[in-house]
Amino acid sequence: MTTTTATTPATATTTASTTASTTASTTLVDELRAALPDGQLVDDPQIAASYRHDEAEWAPYGTPLAVVRARSTADVRAVVLACLRHGVPLVTRGAGTGLSGGANAVEGCVVLSTEQMTAVLEVDPVERLCVVQPGVVNDDLRAHVAGFGLWYPPDPASSPWSTIGGNVATNAGGLCCVKYGVTRDFVLGMEVVTGTGEVVRLGRRTAKGVAGYDLTGLMVGSEGTLGVVTEVTLRLRPARLPEHTVAGYFDSVVAAGEAVRAVGAAGITPSALELVDRHCLAAVDAWKNMGLSTEAQVVLLGRTDTPGAAGEAEADALLACFESAGATWAARSTDQEEADALFAARRLAYPALERLGPVLTEDVCVPIAAVPAVLGRIEEIAAEHDVLIANIAHAGDGNLHPLIITPPGDEPARARAQLAFDEIIVAALAAGGTVTGEHGVGLLKRPGLADEVGPAVMAMQRAVKQALDPAGILNPGKVV
Structure with a gap:
């Protein structure tokens, strides 16, 4: 017997819709x-698949229809206008080093990669500024402007790989941002x-300027x-002076x-003050054998780059803060190579921990006075949910x-990690903090953002989005 399945009106409608979508x-x-x-256009499914997501663990993503590796503003405008005409979402991506899902593809979108827009267009030593395309890598820019006796301070841990466009997109920070x-x-x-689809210039090149709303900051x-x-x-600074390094064990x-709170209470503004726990150091050692x-x-x-005798005094004050807070060992480093190795370990902590299994990364920021209590609460959360949490911090x-680390393929551990992630956000907000200090909202922090700012402010943010992206094609589903 041959069975024939009739096409119902609903099926026919779905088939027609799918055909129309495919044609579009x-x-x-x-x-x-x-x-x-x-x-510049990549529509090979295997290559396009490599652009589906950033480094955010477990953030959802779709498969892009195509990827465009733009090289100019004209390329970008052509892509925006084409997506507008066809009502197709557009997701812009830099190096893909983000940790919040902000660059994750939406199903059927066009991913616009700025990775090939790598020109440093201008360096002006008099005005202490530079003009760059968004695909310039952070460390490459720093090396370039150093040739002019200048320095670009923002230095996220991903600076060897992350791009200026991505840093701008998330308002990235880094080790130096404390000062x-x-x-x-x-x-x-x-x-x-x-x-x-309009090309506009925002902001200024002058040292000061308050003409109209701060759309650049927006x-x-x-x-x-x-x-x-x-x-x-970008604004630049003169090349920085050598730093004094202070290390303490706790x-x-x-x-x-x-100790961090003591530094704040003493009125010291270090050029860096970084925390690294034993889980991170052990992971770096196991990977790089740094000893x-x-x-x-x-x-x-801790580091200070204050010049002269004042810098010496500031380094001594940092050391005193460490000792007064109960450091089991603390000293000013006299070995620059050793000091640099410690800070290198700080930068390598995240990729080292990734070798142990999936890492769900938090990015809360709290008042300095609340740092001890929130760190203590994080330890409690780890114990309550039976998860390994390694701590690094600016x-x-x-x-x-x-950094919440789970064994590969362990679904119960994944569920516990996500509960811990949410509770850390609750703890940060309760302490007067914020859900993200530098990684951005993306997908992972959207619920936390709503809890932090409330309905009225969320409505304001959505109104801005609607005004500047009326068709809703730009990175839909992210942030707000």
Whole structure:
């Protein structure tokens, strides 16, 4: 017997809709291929798949229809206009080093990669500024401007790989931001392709300027939801002076947190104040065989770049703060190589821990006075949910990065890790903190953002999104 299945009206409608969608997608790809120079459009499924997500663990993502590796503002504008005509989402991506899911693809979207927009267009030593494309790698920019006797301070731990465009998108910070500020503090202006396909210039090149609303500041940290940044004008500083390094060992993260609070109470502004626990140091040792001590439960690393006798006095004051908070050992480093190795270990902590299993990364920021209590609460949360939490932190400004590590393929551990992640956010907010200090909201922190700012402010943020991206194509589903 042969069975025939009739096509119901609903099935017929779905089939027609799917066919129309496929046709529209094919038309968009053809249009992009015609509009862009050879080699910029990638529609090979296997290659496109490598652009699906950033480094955020367990953040959802879809499969892009195509990837465009733009090289110019004209390329970016062509892509925005094509996506507008076809109503297709557009997700902008830099190096993919983000930790919040902000660059994750939406199903059927176009991923716009700025990785090939790598030109340093200008360095002005008199005005102490530079103009760069968004694909310039942070460390490459620092090396470039050093040739002019200048310095770009923002230095996220991902600085060897992350790009200026991605740093702007998330308002990235880093080790130096305790003294020098985050990315927003160094962005003077930018060129942006808006959600309506217009090319606009925001900001200024002068040292001062208050003409109109601060739209440049609004764009920094907007994670590609309000426009596509195609050029950035950055403030630079003179080359920095040598630093004095102070290291201290502590028996617990709470004791190290007390030292951080003591530094704040003493009125000291270090050029870096970083916390690294034994889990991180052991992971770095196992990976890189650097021979670092793992005898201490926690290492606190402080630096000061204040010149002359004042810098010497500041380093001594840092040491005194460490000792008064109960350091089991503390000293000023006289070996620059050893000091650099300790800070290198801090930067390597995250990739070292990734070798142990999936890492769910937190990014809460709390008042300095609350650092000891919140670190203690994080330890309690780890015990309550039976998860391993390693701690690194930009401790000097209260930016904590608890790293929740789970065995590969262990679904119960994954569920416990996600509960711990949520409870750390609750603890940070209860202490007067914020859900993200530098990694951005993306997908992972959307519920926390709503809890932090409340309905009225969320409505304001959505109104801004609607005004600048009326078609809703720019990185939909992220941030707000």
